[in-house]
Amino acid sequence: MPSPYREGLPPQPPGPPEGEQHFTASQTVRDLVIGTADGLTVPFALAAGLSGAVAANPLIVTAGMAEIAAGCVAMGLGGYLAARTDAQHYVTERAREEQETRDYPEREKWEVSALLHRYGLRGETLARATEAIASDRRRWVDFMMRFELEIAEPAPGRAAQSAATIGGAYVVGGLIPLAPYMVLAETLPALAASCGLTGTALLGFGWLKARATGLPPLRGALQTLLIGGLAAATAFLVARWVGG
Amino acid sequence: MPSPYREGLPPQPPGPPEGEQHFTASQTVRDLVIGTADGLTVPFALAAGLSGAVAANPLIVTAGMAEIAAGCVAMGLGGYLAARTDAQHYVTERAREEQETRDYPEREKWEVSALLHRYGLRGETLARATEAIASDRRRWVDFMMRFELEIAEPAPGRAAQSAATIGGAYVVGGLIPLAPYMVLAETLPALAASCGLTGTALLGFGWLKARATGLPPLRGALQTLLIGGLAAATAFLVARWVGG
Numbered sequence: 465m466p467s468p469y470r471e472g473l474p475p476q477p478p479g480p481p482e483g484e485q486h487f488t489a490s491q492t493v494r495d496l497v498i499g500t501a502d503g504l505t506v507p508f509a510l511a512a513g514l515s516g517a518v519a520a521n522p523l524i525v526t527a528g529m530a531e532i533a534a535g536c537v538a539m540g541l542g543g544y545l546a547a548r549t550d551a552q553h554y555v556t557e558r559a560r561e562e563q564e565t566r567d568y569p570e571r572e573k574w575e576v577s578a579l580l581h582r583y584g585l586r587g588e589t590l591a592r593a594t595e596a597i598a599s600d601r602r603r604w605v606d607f608m609m610r611f612e613l614e615i616a617e618p619a620p621g622r623a624a625q626s627a628a629t630i631g632g633a634y635v636v637g638g639l640i641p642l643a644p645y646m647v648l649a650e651t652l653p654a655l656a657a658s659c660g661l662t663g664t665a666l667l668g669f670g671w672l673k674a675r676a677t678g679l680p681p682l683r684g685a686l687q688t689l690l691i692g693g694l695a696a697a698t699a700f701l702v703a704r705w706v707g708g
Numbered sequence: 709m710p711s712p713y714r715e716g717l718p719p720q721p722p723g724p725p726e727g728e729q730h731f732t733a734s735q736t737v738r739d740l741v742i743g744t745a746d747g748l749t750v751p752f753a754l755a756a757g758l759s760g761a762v763a764a765n766p767l768i769v770t771a772g773m774a775e776i777a778a779g780c781v782a783m784g785l786g787g788y789l790a791a792r793t794d795a796q797h798y799v800t801e802r803a804r805e806e807q808e809t810r811d812y813p814e815r816e817k818w819e820v821s822a823l824l825h826r827y828g829l830r831g832e833t834l835a836r837a838t839e840a841i842a843s844d845r846r847r848w849v850d851f852m853m854r855f856e857l858e859i860a861e862p863a864p865g866r867a868a869q870s871a872a873t874i875g876g877a878y879v880v881g882g883l884i885p886l887a888p889y890m891v892l893a894e895t896l897p898a899l900a901a902s903c904g905l906t907g908t909a910l911l912g913f914g915w916l917k918a919r920a921t922g923l924p925p926l927r928g929a930l931q932t933l934l935i936g937g938l939a940a941a942t943a944f945l946v947a948r949w950v951g952g
Contacts, residue, residue: 466922468823471887473818473821473822473825473952474818474821476815476822477806477812477814477815477818477863478815479812479815480808480811480812487763494893501782501786502779502782502783502786505778505782505786505907506775506778506779506782506860507749509766509774509777509781510771510775510778512779513774513778514770514771514774514781517770517774517932518770520815522951523762523767523881524952525749525761525950526762526947526950527754527758527771527947528757528758528785529946529947529950530754530758530761530943530944530946530950531750531754531775531943532946533753533757533939533942533943533945534750534752534754534757534939534942534943535939536942537745537747537753537935537938537939537942537943538745538749538750538753538935538936538939540935541935541938542745542746542749542935545931546933551921552923553921553922556922557922564724564735567724568722568723568724568857570719570721571720571721571722571723574718574720574721575715576795577717577718578717578720580837581717583840583841583847583848583851584840584843584844584847584852585837585841586749586840588836589833589836589837589840590717590821591832592832592833592836593829593837594822596827596828596829596830597827597828597829599828600828601827603826603827603885605841606827607827607862610855611854611855614766614856614858614860636908637911640887642724645876653860678751678797678800678870679793679796679797679800681861682830689787691781691782691785691786691789693834694781694785695777695778695779695781696874698775698778698780698781699777699778699781700773700775701777702773702774702776702777703770703771703773703774706769706773706774707766707767707770707853708771
């Protein structure tokens with residue numbers, strides 16, 4: 465009886481009519497989330513904290529802007545180096561894995577077998593599948609990188625894009641809580657306005673973040689607001705305690 | 709001729725005498741790196757920035773402590789929620805994938821085939837390997853989660869541990885650059901001492917981080933120092949410009 469699999473891959477059978485609904489956030493969305501979350505929260509909490517200890521808006525704006533600059537550079541460059549490190553790590557580990565397939569081919573074939581064995585392949589099928597994968601060194605190393613070491617090949621140009629996204633999101637996020645201190649003269653009204661503005665932004669941001677990852681939006685919105693609120697309350701108490 | 713693969717998995721052939729030297733940093737090391745990197749850099753840069761605009765150490769210490777509190781809570785709770793979200797995401801996606809194997813078994817089998825086809829399996833071997841994987845639903849869904857969606861199952865209790873590690877590392881890292889401002893009365897000597905102390909800490913931290921990921925330690929040390937220096941210089945200039 466001829467198997468439909470005999471030559472290459474058979475045609476794709478129909479799936480769900482609306483396509484498969486899986487949520488895997490892109491790296492750019494993740495970078496935006498990292499930058500915005502910290503940018504909204506930390507400068508807001510710092511400004512709120514200083515409101516409890518130092519009653520002068522220009523000083524709060526100076527500290528806040530210095531924090532935004534420091535956070536933007538530290539997180540942006542940190543993201544840049546992390547992405548660069550990932551890329552170098554991939555190249556190093558791939559070279560090592562390829563050398564292993566030359567020096568210890570039987571061991572590396574056995575590792576392919578062990579992986580497939582875990583998913584139910586046995587006997588002749590296991591042996592043939594292992595030989596098929598190991599028959600082409602590039603595919604063999606591809607397989608080991610992805611399924612043994614679980615290291616994905618980073619996209620080229622990721623590092624610079626990641627740095628710009630994280631750093632930019634941090635600045636945009638950070639200017640929202642600081643704006644009232646720039647516009648208003650008195651500290652307490654500025655603090656109240658900053659709480660309202662940042663609270664709204666945190667709720668909206670948490671909502672969007674939850675939707676992008678396929679989780680309940682309302683819970684996401686409240687969780688993000690809670691983090692910002694707790695961070696600000698802690699900073700307020702610490703600043704009071706240290707500054708008073 | 710009897711194949712050694714016929715029954716189960718054959719014994720493991722010998723590999724490199726020193727074992728395989730791959731570097732895959734644990735999640736805890738990653739959390740430590742995230743917390744320490746930002747904790748060392750941002751409070752240092754904020755304090756240095758304020759030194760250029762506000763000539764009073766108690767104020768710098770108040771702002772710095774407020775920043776450490778804000779950053780510790782924001783990053784710690786952020787890490788907690790990120791880990792919780794990962795866990796929920798895994799459960800949701802796994803349920804969805806399992807439902808797909810019930811509603812569209814032929815399509816999901818084809819997806820297994822398509823994955824194995826990419827690594828060189830053909831004909832009868834491809835058909836048998838696919839059937840072997842799909843013969844047990846748990847293994848089948850395991851396979852799809854790991855190799856199609858590439859979502860790893862998060863360890864239980866990760867969220868709380870991640871929060872404590874990141875938050876704690878942030879506080880420890882942040883107190884290093886701030887200590888001179890607490891001990892010394894004058895701003896400029898405190899700034900100089902903070903630069904020296906933080907520079908040394910950044911070099912040491914970058915060195916250890918590079919060693920943990922298998923990259924050249926000297927380059928790692930200098931890169932980390934560079935990020936801290938650039939963040940501090942930017943914060944200094946921004947604080948001067950806003951505050952003057």
